[in-house]
Amino acid sequence: MTLARGERMLMRGNEAIGQAALDAGCRAYFGYPITPQNQIPDYMAAHMPEVGGVFLQAESEVAAINMVYGAAAAGVRTMTTSSSPGISLMQEGISYIAQSEVPCVIVNIMRGGSGLGNIAPAQSDYFQAVKGGGHGDYRTLVFAAWSVQELYDLTREAFDIADRYRSPVMVLGDALLGQMMEPIVLPEEVVDPDALPPKPWATDGAKGRPRRIVNSLYIEPLDLERMNRQLQARYDEAAEREVRCATEHLEDAKLALVAYGTAARVGISAIEQARAAGIPAGLFRPISLYPFPNRELARVAEQVDAILVAEMSLGQLVEDVRLAVDGSCPVHLYGRPGGVVPTPAEVVEQIERVMADTRG
Amino acid sequence: MSAPEFKYEITRGFLPGHRACAGCGQASAVRLIMETVGPQCIVANTTGCLEVFSTPHPESAWGVPWVHSLFENSAAVASGIEAALRKQGKLSGVKVLAFGGDGATLDIGFGALSGMFERGHDVLYFCMDNEAYMNTGIQRSGSTPFAAATTTSPAGRESFGEDRPKKDLPAIAAAHGIPYVATAAMSFFADLRRKVKKALEIEGPRYIQVHVPCPPGWGYEERLSVEVGKLAVECGMYPLVEWENGKVTRVRKIKKIPVEEYLKGQRRFRHLFRTEEGKAQLPKIQEIADENIEKYGLAD
Numbered sequence: 079m080t081l082a083r084g085e086r087m088l089m090r091g092n093e094a095i096g097q098a099a100l101d102a103g104c105r106a107y108f109g110y111p112i113t114p115q116n117q118i119p120d121y122m123a124a125h126m127p128e129v130g131g132v133f134l135q136a137e138s139e140v141a142a143i144n145m146v147y148g149a150a151a152a153g154v155r156t157m158t159t160s161s162s163p164g165i166s167l168m169q170e171g172i173s174y175i176a177q178s179e180v181p182c183v184i185v186n187i188m189r190g191g192s193g194l195g196n197i198a199p200a201q202s203d204y205f206q207a208v209k210g211g212g213h214g215d216y217r218t219l220v221f222a223a224w225s226v227q228e229l230y231d232l233t234r235e236a237f238d239i240a241d242r243y244r245s246p247v248m249v250l251g252d253a254l255l256g257q258m259m260e261p262i263v264l265p266e267e268v269v270d271p272d273a274l275p276p277k278p279w280a281t282d283g284a285k286g287r288p289r290r291i292v293n294s295l296y297i298e299p300l301d302l303e304r305m306n307r308q309l310q311a312r313y314d315e316a317a318e319r320e321v322r323c324a325t326e327h328l329e330d331a332k333l334a335l336v337a338y339g340t341a342a343r344v345g346i347s348a349i350e351q352a353r354a355a356g357i358p359a360g361l362f363r364p365i366s367l368y369p370f371p372n373r374e375l376a377r378v379a380e381q382v383d384a385i386l387v388a389e390m391s392l393g394q395l396v397e398d399v400r401l402a403v404d405g406s407c408p409v410h411l412y413g414r415p416g417g418v419v420p421t422p423a424e425v426v427e428q429i430e431r432v433m434a435d436t437r438g
Numbered sequence: 439m440s441a442p443e444f445k446y447e448i449t450r451g452f453l454p455g456h457r458a459c460a461g462c463g464q465a466s467a468v469r470l471i472m473e474t475v476g477p478q479c480i481v482a483n484t485t486g487c488l489e490v491f492s493t494p495h496p497e498s499a500w501g502v503p504w505v506h507s508l509f510e511n512s513a514a515v516a517s518g519i520e521a522a523l524r525k526q527g528k529l530s531g532v533k534v535l536a537f538g539g540d541g542a543t544l545d546i547g548f549g550a551l552s553g554m555f556e557r558g559h560d561v562l563y564f565c566m567d568n569e570a571y572m573n574t575g576i577q578r579s580g581s582t583p584f585a586a587a588t589t590t591s592p593a594g595r596e597s598f599g600e601d602r603p604k605k606d607l608p609a610i611a612a613a614h615g616i617p618y619v620a621t622a623a624m625s626f627f628a629d630l631r632r633k634v635k636k637a638l639e640i641e642g643p644r645y646i647q648v649h650v651p652c653p654p655g656w657g658y659e660e661r662l663s664v665e666v667g668k669l670a671v672e673c674g675m676y677p678l679v680e681w682e683n684g685k686v687t688r689v690r691k692i693k694k695i696p697v698e699e700y701l702k703g704q705r706r707f708r709h710l711f712r713t714e715e716g717k718a719q720l721p722k723i724q725e726i727a728d729e730n731i732e733k734y735g736l737a738d
Contacts, residue, residue, distance in 0.1 A: 111541070111574040111590075119577065120589040127596040135578060135590045137545035138510060163508055194485060194508060 083264045091226045092256040095185055095249070096121035097264065098233035099157045103271035104183070105131035106149040106156040108142040110164060113197045114253040115187035118159040139164040143171030143184075150180035151292040153280025155237050155271055159185040161253075162203050163194065165211075172246055173212030176309065177294035179279070181240035184218070185233065185249045187256040190417025198417025199252035199340055204394035207248050208368040215306040217313055219243065219320065220367040222250040222338040226260035232365070237269075239320060243312045244279070250367065252390070254340045254419065313369065322365035323374050327353060331360030333433055334378050336399050337388040338364050340419060345388050348425035359429050364395075372402040379403040384436040386410045388425055390418065408436065451475060456499035458491040461660025463650035463667060464566045465491070467624035468537070471564060471648075474634040477502055479533040480519055484512040484547060486539035487573040488566060510546040512536040513554040516561040524560070533562060533638060540567040540581035543647075544605050548580075555614040555643045562637050562644045565607065568652040576655050580605040583675065584726060585719045586706045593709035598719050603726060611645040612681035618642075619681040623649040625667030629678060629690060636680075649676045657705020669700035674727035677734050686734065694737045697724045 081087070081097070089097070096118050099107065107126055109119035119135060126133035132149075136142035142158045149156035160168065165186045175182055188203050190196040207220045219239060223229040229251055236247040281290050296302035327349055328334060337345040342363045352359040362378050362385075364371050379385060385407055387396040392415040400409050412428040414420045451472030458465035464487060481504045483489045489506050492499040507515045516536035523529045536554075538547055543565040554561055570588045571577040578591040582600045587593040591600040612619045618640045622630040630648065637644045649670060651663045658666055670676040671690070675697060678690035698720065701707040710716040710723075731737050 109590075110546070111571040111577040113574050116575045116577065116589070120575075120592075123590040124592055124594070133590075137548070137580065139546075167510075194506065 081264055083266050086261045086263055088259050089226055089262045090117055090257065090259045091229050091251060092117035092187065093121045094226050094230040094262055095159065095233045095251070095256075096125065098230040099183065099237070100125060100129055100131075101264070101268040102155065102234045102237040103269035103274060104155045104157050104237060105129065105271055106146075106154045107132065108134050108136050108145040108149070108156070108158050110136050110139050110142050110160065112161045112164045114189060114256050115159050115161045115185070117256070118185065118187075139167035140171065143168035143175070146182045146184075147171055147175050147178070147180065150175060150182040151178065151281050153277040153282050155274070157183040157185065159187065161187045161189050162191050162200070165203060165206065169206075169212035172218060173210075173214050173216060174294050175246050176216035176218065177214060177305065178292050179244040179309075180292060181244050182246050183233065183236045183240055183249065184246055185251065188250060188252040190415070196417045197253060199254035199390065199419055200415065200417045201252060201339060201341060201390040202392075202394070202415055203250070204367070204389070204391055207250055208370070208398070216309055217368050218246045218248045219316055219369070220248045220250060221322065221365055222367050223255060224339050224342050224363065226255070226258065227262045229255060230262055230264070241274070241277070243316055245312060250339060252340050253417075317369035320366055321369050321371045321374070323371040324363045324365060325378075326361040326363070328360035328362065328378060328381075331358050331381070332383045333357070333359045333429060333436075334362045334382045334385050335359060335388055335425070335429065336362045336364070336375070336385055336395070338367065338395065341388045341390050344420055344422055344425060347422035348429060351422055351426050352429045355426075357429060357433055367398075370398045370402060375399065375402040376404065376406065379406045382407060384408045384410065384432050386412060386428055386432045388412045388420065388428070390420070391415050410435075451477060451479065451500065451502045452492070453499045453501050455497070456492045457494060458487070459654055459660070461653040461663045462487075462491070463624040463652060463663045464488055464568060466663070467566065467630065467648050467650050470624070470627055470630055471634050472502070474631050475533060475535065475638065478531055479535050481505070482507065482512045482516040482519060482534070482536045484538040484542040485509045485573070486542055486566075487568070488537055488539065490573055509542050510550060512538045512542065513547055513550040513561070513563060516563070517554045517557065517559045520559045520561050529560065534560065536561055536563045538563070538565055539571075539573070540565060540569060541571045541579040544580035544607050552614065555611065555616050555645070559643055560641050562646070565645070565647040566650050567647050568650045568655055569604070570655055572652050572655040581607070585710055585716075585723060587709060588706065593716070598713075598715050599706070599709065608645070608647050608679065608681070612684050614643075615684040616643045616645065617683055618644040620646045621649070621677060621679050622646055623667050623671050623676060623678060624651065625649070625664045626671065626678065626690070633680065655706070657708070658703050662703065666700070666703060669695065673697045673700045674731040674736055675700060675723070677730045677736055679734050689734045689736055691738070692731070692736045694731065697727050
């Protein structure tokens with residue numbers, strides 16, 4: 079495959095995710111068909127052989143995530159991708175991967191739920207992504223993109239972060255981001271998986287050295303508590319080092335719109351319209367959803383009169399916003415669940431409503 | 439929301455007006471099946487083409503009680519329906535049916551299907567076999583035939599398409615010792631109807647796998663679905679067989695045409711006639727058909 083690296087090119091979001099994984103040195107991809115992310119396995123089926131990696135279509139998402147567990151335990155950079163109902167099926171495996179302390183990347187191209195729902199863009203898996211999702215005291219580190227370029231950048235970086243924290247890392251997109259094409263610049267350099275630092279815990283053959291054990295079973299409660307605390311210590315470290323957020327027009331803002339992903343794309347248009355009408359609004363966009371940018375948002379809350387949360391779900395992101403703000407300014411919610419993408423005009427209307435309430 | 443308003447008088451199980459593609463083999467097969475079953479039934483349907491094209495909310499092409507669940511579950515949902523109704527003495531005269539595609543049945547729902555067989559539920563399960571995940575855009579399944587190109591088994595420099603033979607689920611079903619297993623084809627209407635009728639007279643878990651040609655997935659003209667399906671059977675690649683209590687009891691004899699006659703009209707096999715590596719696969723496909731012919735005595 080010839081890619082024009084270093085130059086602007088047009089790429090589909092789902093394909094950018096596939097290329098990011100290849101460029102990050104991912105050499106084992108496991109997937110299962112589900113709309114709207116099928117271009118990722120299609121891309122991997124076509125291009126993984128070119129770098130000598132494994133493309134494997136599993137018989138279910140349960141199988142796919144456990145293949146990831148196996149490949150990750152063997153020390154290979156590995157990824158699976160799916161969409162909301164498929165990610166639900168994977169939760170048991172993600173819990174095992176987290177407690178077994180092996181790194182992997184999981185991409186969720188979210189669609190409307192619950193149940194079979196639909197295949198339209200949504201953000202209704204926020205809680206599932208950031209609060210653990212499966213059973214037990216674990217989290218996944220979660221990053222949310224708002225463009226095709228950012229899907230590439232975050233997916234690629236997710237492999238480094240996963241290795242650093244020996245943790246599953248989830249990248250969130252949605253049906254819109256996955257399906258749309260945008261200009262993207264691919265970096266010239268790609269990762270050589272053979273040049274990555276050794277993984278001294280990987281189960282890659284014990285000839286000539288002591289055995290290594292990958293495990294999440296700790297019968298003694300005190301042992302398991304210690305392991306749970308060890309995971310938490312890593313999450314605390316990630317909260318110091320891996321928080322990402324972006325802001326637009328916040329300097330003089332009286333209202334901060336908090337949104338991520340596609341909702342933030344709509345939000346920035348709404349803010350530009352609001353500012354044209356003389357309303358000083360700005361955007362706060364969390365990119366790391368876990369760890370959440372608590373301190374950064376708390377500072378914004380000190381400065382503005384009100385916060386409006388715009389999310390394509392019904393009151394999920396707003397809970398983390400309220401925890402971060404901790405009562406220092408009023409927090410309002412505008413949520414559109416079910417695969418509905420709000421229009422900028424709708425969000426402007428909400429901005430006007432909140433500004434009126436706040437002044438009143 | 440108010441209940442959907444049906445434009446048709448509900449006299450049949452599967453009504454016109456659904457959104458299947460032109461030439462859809464599955465839509466024709468389901469219509470034939472539901473005409474044969476009649477109105478006294480409950481249908482559990484997995485996710486897949488059938489569910490998507492027949493039930494875009496608030497419309498439905500089903501004139502009978504119908505419940506949907508995700509990909510892996512229709513055998514389990516049907517088991518639950520059957521067990522609950524049986525315990526209440528309400529099963530008399532009511533047929534519990536399950537429909538799944540080949541991905542749902544051979545791959546993700548295989549465990550639930552085996553459990554339904556093992557427990558002996560009085561359920562008639564139909565696997566609608568179009569030999570790939572068509573609803574999501576033509577990904578290979580356990581039922582994809584050897585050397586067929588799909589989006590996840592693409593033909594190209596590194597690959598001649600699917601590198602594994604089709605999973606023989608009818609034989610696996612028969613190995614459970616269930617009372618009735620059959621393979622059928624949309625293209626052989628009378629044979630399909632006869633098998634459905636026969637299955638309806640038998641109590642216990644029953645499995646019918648129906649070959650349903652797919653114009654967009656296989657790549658042929660929509661008007662040719664019946665023809666293409668006939669060729670699959672007549673060359674021995676899709677043997678029509680019946681098993682009762684684990685033993686083969688009847689087979690449909692075939693004309694024994696060369697497999698190329700079946701393969702050449704389909705885009706998914708086009709590479710087999712264009713590249714050297716592709717051409718080298720043709721004898722292997724003939725071998726698969728010959729093994730079927732020998733095993734079931736299709737040409738005796």
